[in-house]
Amino acid sequence: MSQFDQVINRKKTDSVKWDYTKRIFGVEDVLPMWVADMDFQAPEEVIDALHTRVDHGIFGYTMPGSKMEDAVTNWLKSRHSWEIDPKTITYSPGIVTAISMAIHAFTTSEDKIVVQPPVYYPFFEIAQKHKREVLYNQLLLNENFRYEIDFIDLEEKLSDERTKLFILCNPHNPSGRVWSKEELTKIGNLCIKHNVLIISDDIHSDLLLFGNQYTPIASIQKDIANQTITCIAPSKTFNLAGLQASILLIPNDSLKRRYNEVQQLFGVMGINTLGADAMQAAYEQGSNWLDELIQYLQENVLLIEEYLMNHLPQVKIMRPESTYLVWIDVRSLNKSDKELQELLLNKGKLALHIGSKFGENGEGFLRMNIACPKETLLDGLNRLKIALT
Structure with missing residues (x-):
């Protein structure tokens, strides 16, 4: 059993x-x-880590340190062959929060945002609440009953001079589709060509089924990485959503500074103590x-x-x-x-x-x-x- x-x-x-x-x-x-x-x-290792913190009994201000950075970088390297610089890490209570702040940081009410429905609905709902116009690059069903990207339509929407942000879902929610390296390279190059920032929600990337392989779009080439903010979290992987702990990986220093400024503006600058302990334990011992x-x-x-x-x-x-x-x-x-x-x-x-x-x-x-x-x-x-x- x-x-x-x-x-x-x-x-x-x-x-x-x-x-x-x-x-x-x-x-x-x-x-x-x-x-x-x-x-x-x-x-069990996560539950034990939480018990250790609770038994200590003091829940003052905490900040994830080098051990957390090691846990995250080692996890990405071992599970996905992705080597990152720990300096790119920024923490957030959740990915929806992170996307909302990114919309505030990198777009104005005059700008447009591209999403690919059917897709996780907060993408377009948050954009609309920010009074941004949403452009829908509808995914297409092919003869094998798998979603494909309509790249002609995508480029048309990215080429709009008012389009500033593209929200990618990789792996895709709700279909579970894992985008290939070739598809992601094409997306990345189009966004570079038209100077559109990529927000990549990769929260389901650890839950790979039937031998499928995940490629982070930011891992493909440096110029794509510099135009990408990648969102990951242990919340889906280890069932920790209620502990509110997630990560943004932002290799571009100027983008990272701007995002951190918006975090400070709204007073949302980190993750809670228990969330941090759970995240570290999960990435260190949850494989x-x-x-x-x-x-x-x-x-x-x-x-x-x-x-x-x-x-x-x-x-x-x-x-x-x-x-x-x-x-x-x-x-x-x-x-x-x-x-x-x-x-x-x-x-x-x-x-x-x-x-x-x-x-x-x-x-x-x-x-x-x-x-x-x-x-x-x-x-x-x-x-x-x-x-x-």
């Missing part, structure tokens, strides 16, 4: 996922498989746990594929190359997203993310979080079958 088979009751822990379905979906008695956190305990997790997630992907083939053959998934999020294609049912949500919540008693949340071209899709024990996953799949049949 795997450690990830343990079903842990998360109710009454103020879990957004488990305790707030009434507020978010309007119903309470549903199985939540929507928001991107896992139903697994963090690695074996992550290897076991990846194996378990792969098994869950195969389980859902087999279940759908046997029980819902009209429904298919886009096999994720990374992440624990599965993009489910239900377009064959010819239901509107509103109808799908009604069926899921009221008939199936299942809470999923509806595809249009990620952009108009996400209509007819559902996003399911499969980072849960197989018992929970089978429950969710049975509920999906009830909802859709």
Whole structure:
């Protein structure tokens, strides 16, 4: 029995996922498989590090030091063959916070920002809240049921003189697509050509499935790195989102200074003590746990594929190359997203993310979080079958 088979009751822990379905979906008695956190305990080494800090009993001002820098640089080198300069590291409570600050730092209300839907919806929602115009470079489905980039349209949008920022999602959320080095090189060179800054959200990069390889866009060539801010975190990898600890890698000194100025402007200049301890422990000691997790997630992907083939053959998934999020294609049912949500919540008693949340071209899709024990996953799949049949 795997450690990830343990079903842990998360109710009454103020879990957004488990305790707030009434507020978010309007119903309470549903199985939540929507928001991107896992139903697994963090690695034992992380929990031990937190106990050590708590037992010490003093929680004064702290600042990540050289040990943290070593942990981050060693992790990126060992897991992704990416050697970084520790001086490029900046800390942030979260990647959404980091992206919001980057928008404030590097664009004005006259500027435009390019995103690639269907994509993690805070990208365009935050840009809109900053009163920036959003340009949508829609991803295209190819004959192999994988997303591809429309590079002709992308260059057209990047060439707009008002376009100043491009937000990349690598690996891609919600589809789990890992962009190839060739695709990323093409993106990077286009952004250099048109002087557009790249914000690359790489939060799912550790969760590589089925032997897929991740390339950080900033690792490809120096001129791309100098025009890129890369966002990483242990939060998805080790289920630490509530501890609010993430990292920006900014090789360009002038960009880093400007970003740090905005951090100071808003008084958001670091990460909390427990978040720092958890991050360091995860990157120093979490590799074996992550290897076991990846194996378990792969098994869950195969389980859902087999279940759908046997029980819902009209429904298919886009096999994720990374992440624990599965993009489910239900377009064959010819239901509107509103109808799908009604069926899921009221008939199936299942809470999923509806595809249009990620952009108009996400209509007819559902996003399911499969980072849960197989018992929970089978429950969710049975509920999906009830909802859709």
